[in-house]
Amino acid sequence: MDKVKKRNEWWEWTKALFIAVLIAAAVRYFLFTPIVVDGLSMMPTLQDGDRMIVNKFNYKVSTPERFDVIVFHAPEKRDYIKRVIGLPGDKIVYSGDQLFINDKPVSEPYLEGFKEQLAGGILTNDFTLEQITGDERVPEGQLFVMGDNRRYSKDSRHIGTIDIEEIVGDTNLVFWPLQETRLINEQNQ
Template sequence: MAKKKNELWEWIKALVIAVVLAAVIRYFLFAPIVVDGLSMMPTLHDQDRMIVNKINYKVREPKRFDIIVFHAPEKKDYIKRVIGLPGDRIEYKNDTLYVNGKAYKEPYLDDYKKQVIDGPLTASFKLEETPVGQERVPDGELFVMGDNRRFSKDSRHIGTVPMDKVLGNTSVIYWPLNDIRKVK
């Protein structure tokens, strides 16, 4: 009887440790997220499942073109691409991104741009014409945009994203199985 009781106790301890470890990993290190909508097409598809790396930005700053997950004002988590870093001047002109006056290529948009026949994929704007209302991205904040520029609610509509609202970055799709890949 004592042996059965001891074995049961060992199973309970193992189960408790597994649950605590899973909670720590999910809360502090990595978490799953589901893409909801078409704002990141063609890079990400509706209902793609991804892993959010929550520790990456604890050891390094975000980079331009990272795909991040953040808490949006609507009490939802959004997935968007970092376009502007703190201190950047952002402008789109003739479907080209200019950061601090320098033109940047966005190869992840090339195929989408070819499909658009009725004007540019990204309408021209300057940062100060957005809700940011300033010439430069404020310190501690990011300017983000969805890849599906015509159908994305992003910094052009909601303003910049404070770093304390950023959950982490994501670059791996793990579901559906036929679409497993690392995205850029």
């Protein structure tokens, strides 16, 4: 009787472990996944090596909003982390280090500290969406994205607009390094 009880206990533990692995895999594949920031394109908001949680589910029930920080599959077969600047139908112009969307100036509070460090230097060079992509407005199903470190970011100014279908998810929680744990969208708006 003792052998049967041990075998049943072993089988119960095996089933529990298998179910736990399945749940963890489902959560990672469908809901949340970790990502490591690679590079300087989102400084000062994100630092090289920051570890973040990507919410894969959010855009299955909603659409991206302006200034969301998203992760998407870039043409180079890599995932990029950038900030949404232009939504479908938007006209994008940068002039005098000021963002204009649909001919109206738009504040970018997440850049204010960075601009102050430049002591009057230009963070974002002048451009229009039409100069970059040939389109006057962001096409349907597309987004215009930029890194916060405008001088050193490979973004829509270089790769063009991105297809909304290429979005992995949005991210705003830095969980590592532990002393730097924070919600980025709340500290920058």
